[in-house]
Amino acid sequence: MLLRLDYELVYRQASEMEGFASELDTIVVDADSILTDLDSIWQGEACERYAEHCYEVETSVKNLSRGVNRTASTIKRIADLIHEAEEESRRIAEKMKSLK
Secondary structure: OOOOOOHHHHHHHHHHHHHHHHHHHHHHHHHHHHHHHHHHHOOOHHHHHHHHHHHHHHHHHHHHHHHHHHHHHHHHHHHHHHHHHHHHHHHHHHHHHHHO
């Protein structure tokens, strides 16, 4: 059975994942800016609890972003390894063909 990997598609999809992670990072920065201004317009226990919850969510989103970036990098690295192995296999096959 012959398997083919569309390297351009794999890289494009991994790059889209990196773009998604970048968007998550932007959301965290924007949310942090809003939380910084929150103290000036809202005080009290409810505000503190809301801010704590938001910081927990921010941490989760940051972790998600890092995970998505790591996954995208891993996908690209695996695609490179498969591509290199296929190229080496082709070179060996051509060399063996020429020896006949």
